[in-house]
Amino acid sequence: MRIVxxxxxxSTRSAIGMLIAAQPDLKLVGDVGDVADLLLVIKTKQxxxxxxxxxxxxxxxETLQQLLELFxxxxxxxxxxxxxxxxxxxxxxxxxxxxxxxxxxxxLLKTIRASHRVR
Numbered sequence: 001m002r003i004v005x006x007x008x009x010x011s012t013r014s015a016i017g018m019l020i021a022a023q024p025d026l027k028l029v030g031d032v033g034d035v036a037d038l039l040l041v042i043k044t045k046q047x048x049x050x051x052x053x054x055x056x057x058x059x060x061x062e063t064l065q066q067l068l069e070l071f072x073x074x075x076x077x078x079x080x081x082x083x084x085x086x087x088x089x090x091x092x093x094x095x096x097x098x099x100x101x102x103x104x105x106x107x108l109l110k111t112i113r114a115s116h117r118v119r
Contacts, residue, residue, distance in 0.1 A: 001116050002045060004075070005031040006038045007053030012080075016051055019105050026112070035060050039067060047075045049116055051108075052095075054079040054086055061093050078115050080108070 003026055005016045013031040020028045030041035035057065038050065057064070058079075068074035078097035079090040090098045097115035099108040 001025065001049060001112075002027050002029045002047040003049050003051060003112070004029055004038065004041050004045065004047045005051045006033075006035075006057060007031075007080075008033050008056040009053065012053055016080075016108070019108065020051075020112075023109065026109075035064055035067075038064070042068070042071065042075060046073070049096075049112060050075050050077045051099075051112065052077050052079050054081040054090060054098075055083070055101075058086070058089070058093075061095070065094060076115050078108075078111055 003020050005013045005020070005028065007013045017028050017031050020026045029045040029047050032038045032041055041047070076096040078099060079095045080099050080101050081090070082101045084100050087098045097111045099111045
């Protein structure tokens with residue numbers, strides 16, 4: 001499964017990227033800090049899934065989802081947040097999965113794999 005990590009925080013992108021790269025069934029195809037770069041990576045790398053830092057990019061989720069509709073096979077989005085109470089807003093926005101940043105890395109991997117199977 002091809003994955004892109006989107007966060008304004010380089011440390012977040014790096015940590016999640018290393019976690020994904022260490023998995024034999026997952027492939028990190030990009031890490032980006034903003035929506036414009038995310039769209040470019042989606043167009044060129046055609047990921048199956050985007051791990052999106054909800055705390056950074058939630059304000060642009062509606063625009064992002066509208067733009068993703070322009071793609072023939074848009075990626076699913078898994079949102080990350082330090083705020084457990086963001087879970088309801090994440091799912092209300094139509095995002096495929098939610099992971100709490102304070103949870104063990106294995107929980108993020110479980111969410112990624114479960115979200116991809118829903119497709």
